[in-house]
Amino acid sequence: MAKLDIFNPVWLDVVFTGRNQAYGAYVLRKENAKTTNKSLVIGAICFILLVSSPLIAAKIKSLMGEKEEEQERIIETEVVLSTPPPVDEQAPPPPPAAEPPKPRVDQVRFPPPVVVPAEQVREEEPPSQEELAVKDPGQKTIEGDPNAEVRIDQPVGEAPPTQQAAVVEDNGVYEVANIEVQPEFPGGMNKFYEYVGKSYNYPAAAKEQGVSGRVILNFVVEKDGSLTDIKVVRDLGMGTGEEAIRVLKKSKKWNPGIQNGRPVRVSYTIPIVLNLEAQ
Known part of the structure; x- marks a missing residue:
């Protein structure tokens, strides 16, 4: 009797010989070892999670605190926009360009040659050689002023003067x-x-x-x-x-x-x- 192992699964077949083995008691006793081992493993895992949950919660809280601190350290730059100043419509217009002085010698209109279609050709006679002998060619016919001072550094006649804008x-x-x-x-x-x-x-x-x-x-x-x-x-x-x-x-x-x-x-x-x- 000392060597008798009543937990040996062989005894289940002896006890349930000739009986309905599909009955629940037979299945439960046969699967008892597997169910017990599975319960021990699940119970151990739950116990470990329960004991270590405060440490996990503290770690998560620490990580979240570091992220919040990082976000708080970010310095934002804000730009306040405003409407541009209104245009002063009553401001005086800029002064007109100064009229260049008259030339010393008479000036006769001598337009430069331009290639255009035939229908755009204007009936305009160029100055004769006699006129060009006593007059200077220019963009417009202008009567000269014999008393005008001869200046070679300034434009004369109707040529557009070079006007330097005042620096404001x-x-x-x-x-x-x-x-x-x-x-x-x-x-x-x-x-x-x-x-x-x-x-x-x-x-x-x-x-x-x-x-x-x-x-x-x-x-x-x-x-x-x-x-x-x-x-x-x-x-x-x-x-x-x-x-x-x-x-x-x-x-x-x-x-x-x-x-x-x-x-x-x-x-x-x-x-x-x-x-x-x-x-």
Whole structure:
């Protein structure tokens, strides 16, 4: 009896000999070993997951926190667009071109030869050799002035004069979206925000109150790249706007905006993101 193994599957066939083996008890007892092993494996997996779930949750939370912190560190650049200045219709027109002086010698019209179709040929007699002997050829017949001063550096008669336009200095302030080349901090805007991050001193009152958010500033980039007329468009209070103005005043000169090949004054709006957790 000591060697009798009542758990041996052979005994099932002995017990159920001549009986209905399709009955549920026979099947359950025959599959008992497989079912027990399967239950142990599933139970072990569930136990391991239950024990390690706090660690998995903490790891996921840590990864999500890093992504949120990365997103908070991203500094956005906003450009406020405004309508261009209205056209002054009452402004006086430019002065007409100066009339060139009369020639010293009479001038007779001598149009240059032009090849045209026969139907476009105009009946116009060219000046005779006798006229050309005493008169100069030109675009229009003009009576000369014997008292006129002989000048070889100026056009005479009806030839279109070379008129040099007066250079007018442009001191208007352009919007950043309306110019050909926008102003930029030397090295790019990433370098500018690196400078802001190193130079900005978080006000103590703002730290105590947990102030975070965006301070929006507007300033003018002058023709020489200096920043003037610095204003706080949106302030978070507690000295955050004043500190932002101080940082911009200490900034190195920018590359100025270019319009029609010349440096111009440009109005620029920019946000500075304050993140107390990153301090």
